[in-house]
Amino acid sequence: MAHEETVYDALDHAHGGEGQWAFGTGFDDPLAGVDTTIPDGVDAADLGAYCLMLGDDALVLCQRLTEWATRAPELEEEVAIANCGLDLLGQARLLLARAGTCCVLGRSREHATDSIPDEDALAYFRDVDEFANHHLAEADGGDFAQTMVRLLVASTHRLALVAKLRESRDPVVSAIAAKGVPELTYHRDHAARWVLRLGDGTPESHRRAQVAVDAVWPLTADLFTATDVELRLVAQGVAVDPADTRDEVRDVLTMVVERATLTVPAWPADRPSPGRAGEHTDELAPLLATLQGLAREHPAATW
Amino acid sequence: MSAPTVARPTEDELQAQFDATIAADHRIEPRDWMPEAYRKGLVRQIAQHAHSEIIGMQPEGDWLLAAPSLRRKAVLLAKVQDEAGHGMYLYSAAETLGADRADLTDKLIEGRQKYSSIFNYPTLTYADCGVIGWLVDGAAICNQVPLCRSSYGPYARAMIRVCKEESFHQRQGYELLMTMMRGTAEQRAMVQDAVDRWWWPSLMMFGPPDDDSPNSAQSMAWGVKRHSNDELRQRYVDMSVPQAEALGVTLPDPELALDEATGRYRFGAIDWAEFKQVISGNGPCNEERITRRRAARDDNAWVTEAATAYADKHAS
Numbered sequence: 359m360a361h362e363e364t365v366y367d368a369l370d371h372a373h374g375g376e377g378q379w380a381f382g383t384g385f386d387d388p389l390a391g392v393d394t395t396i397p398d399g400v401d402a403a404d405l406g407a408y409c410l411m412l413g414d415d416a417l418v419l420c421q422r423l424t425e426w427a428t429r430a431p432e433l434e435e436e437v438a439i440a441n442c443g444l445d446l447l448g449q450a451r452l453l454l455a456r457a458g459t460c461c462v463l464g465r466s467r468e469h470a471t472d473s474i475p476d477e478d479a480l481a482y483f484r485d486v487d488e489f490a491n492h493h494l495a496e497a498d499g500g501d502f503a504q505t506m507v508r509l510l511v512a513s514t515h516r517l518a519l520v521a522k523l524r525e526s527r528d529p530v531v532s533a534i535a536a537k538g539v540p541e542l543t544y545h546r547d548h549a550a551r552w553v554l555r556l557g558d559g560t561p562e563s564h565r566r567a568q569v570a571v572d573a574v575w576p577l578t579a580d581l582f583t584a585t586d587v588e589l590r591l592v593a594q595g596v597a598v599d600p601a602d603t604r605d606e607v608r609d610v611l612t613m614v615v616e617r618a619t620l621t622v623p624a625w626p627a628d629r630p631s632p633g634r635a636g637e638h639t640d641e642l643a644p645l646l647a648t649l650q651g652l653a654r655e656h657p658a659a660t661w
Numbered sequence: 662m663s664a665p666t667v668a669r670p671t672e673d674e675l676q677a678q679f680d681a682t683i684a685a686d687h688r689i690e691p692r693d694w695m696p697e698a699y700r701k702g703l704v705r706q707i708a709q710h711a712h713s714e715i716i717g718m719q720p721e722g723d724w725l726l727a728a729p730s731l732r733r734k735a736v737l738l739a740k741v742q743d744e745a746g747h748g749m750y751l752y753s754a755a756e757t758l759g760a761d762r763a764d765l766t767d768k769l770i771e772g773r774q775k776y777s778s779i780f781n782y783p784t785l786t787y788a789d790c791g792v793i794g795w796l797v798d799g800a801a802i803c804n805q806v807p808l809c810r811s812s813y814g815p816y817a818r819a820m821i822r823v824c825k826e827e828s829f830h831q832r833q834g835y836e837l838l839m840t841m842m843r844g845t846a847e848q849r850a851m852v853q854d855a856v857d858r859w860w861w862p863s864l865m866m867f868g869p870p871d872d873d874s875p876n877s878a879q880s881m882a883w884g885v886k887r888h889s890n891d892e893l894r895q896r897y898v899d900m901s902v903p904q905a906e907a908l909g910v911t912l913p914d915p916e917l918a919l920d921e922a923t924g925r926y927r928f929g930a931i932d933w934a935e936f937k938q939v940i941s942g943n944g945p946c947n948e949e950r951i952t953r954r955r956a957a958r959d960d961n962a963w964v965t966e967a968a969t970a971y972a973d974k975h976a977s
């Protein structure tokens with residue numbers, strides 16, 4: 359009986375008990391209470407552009423993972439994929455909000471009304487050529503093997519980056535990175551377990567896992583060449599040179615793929631990332647159309 | 662090897678013990694003896710509940726990719742994830758009675774077990790996500806809070822955890838509607854339209870009226886169910902009317918009125934013919950819901966097989 363009353367009680371006070379809300383679902387600005395002063399000697403436009411790169415990778419990959427919701431192989435996997443999606447969404451929100459504090463809002467503010475927070479102006483009101491994510495994040499999800507191989511590659515790369523970004527001179531980036539390390543460690547571990555099971559499972563799963571590895575590998579070409587923005591920020595102690603993650607990423611991926619009894623394809627030659635420059639494959643526009651459609655239909659609405 | 666000679670209790674003694682446990686309002690646990698009909702009835706009820714959690718991910722899941730703000734996307738993803746968790750606890754509770762999750766899922770897909778008919782309606786606008794939280798999770802709470810005292814221990818414990826999360830869902834849904842009602846005229850119209858479409862189906866969530874509810878009497882006697890369908894429905898109406906007023910929406914029932922004498926709300930007649938149509942498979946989305954669930958099982962069967970093969974190879 360006591361419990362019955364407690365539950366009804368909770369309903370009556372519809373707006374109390376903030377502490378019980380799930381992470382990221384409260385009302386606060388994601389950076390509330392954080393000192394967002396730009397550190398001395400750091401170019402705000404560069405810092406904002408850098409946050410968009412990392413934020414867009416997370417947002418776009420979250421969208422790809424979320425495509426699995428209600429379609430995953432097991433209920434446990436529904437929960438796991440939602441966990442990864444929520445973590446990436448949380449990282450994206452913080453990074454886009456940080457870009458907003460750097461006044462890097464691009465054309466988004468021409469469309470979004472003032473009632474829309476920066477993170478949403480950036481997520482919903484930028485066009486495809488303003489997105490800075492790598493092609494790795496936007497590539498079509500494919501089957502479960504492809505989803506897990508891509509998650510393995512993306513989380514291995516992102517973990518290597520954010521582990522170093524904990525030392526960033528920008529306290530906001532450093533805090534976001536510190537929060538991201540355990541999250542991405544879990545994503546990498548989860549994906550690696552699946553790649554092992556699929557690679558070393560049945561002949562069919564082995565075949566599909568190899569197809570997935572072969573399809574995802576070429577996308578690693580874009581991951582290790584710094585943009586000019588990154589090089590300037592590396593000099594200022596804010597960013598990490600992605601080239602410095604190359605060995606670690608390749609070692610981890612090689613180890614997992616070999617243990618999964620799969621063949622490690624040849625590594626593609628590095629190239630500057632077209633995605634970072636706003637050049638995308640045809641797969642991004644439909645993804646963004648779905649993401650942004652409703653928000654754009656109601657530019658004066660608050661949600 | 663000689664077994665100690667302990668007199669095994671007779672069927673009658675076991676039944677008497679079970680009856681005494683129920684009478685004392687104590688819990689039946691998985692290892693306790695229970696009548697076969699009690700076990701079967703519980704498996705049926707818990708499985709139906711588990712299926713409802715899982716199928717219930719779909720209507721709102723359809724908006725996950727299109728949620729209109731990043732915060733709303735986080736709220737919705739966390740909610741849909743919670744529902745998967747609810748399904749998992751409930752299937753586990755059914756497994757303590759000897760059922761098997763994969764087998765129950767097959768029965769759902771083959772149409773041999775049911776799920777709540779409410780999830781056979783489509784989500785046409787984003788306001789539907791708010792209204793589902795407010796009304797559908799709200800109705801689920803009214804149904805489920807009494808189940809926290811179900812006579813079957815694992816079910817009761819699962820319900821305590823589930824109800825806590827459902828109450829967050831209800832608030833989050835209501836809070837979305839509040840925000841939309843403060844927004845543009847179009848947003849307010851969306852909310853009213855969604856309320857118009859979901860109100861009557863939500864009343865049907867409590868099941869057929871008491872005089873037409875075949876399994877209810879036995880479930881009440883066994884302490885599996887605690888209140889009649891009509892009693893719970895009345896509670897839900899009484900709780901929802903003031904919430905609708907606070908929100909500024911009209912519930913689509915001209916007969917809805919406070920009965921001063923009882924302090925309860927009278928409401929119009931429910932269209933049970935529609936309920937029967939939907940529950941028997943002819944609702945707007947029945948086929949779509951089951952097709953998607955079947956595809957999740959069949960298209961990914963190779964993944965499950967791989968996991969089993971891998972576990973067998975690496976069992977040490």
Ligand SMILES: [Fe+2]
Binds near residue numbers: 747
């Ligand atoms: Fe639930």
Ligand SMILES: [Fe+2]
Binds near residue numbers: 744
């Ligand atoms: Fe719920």
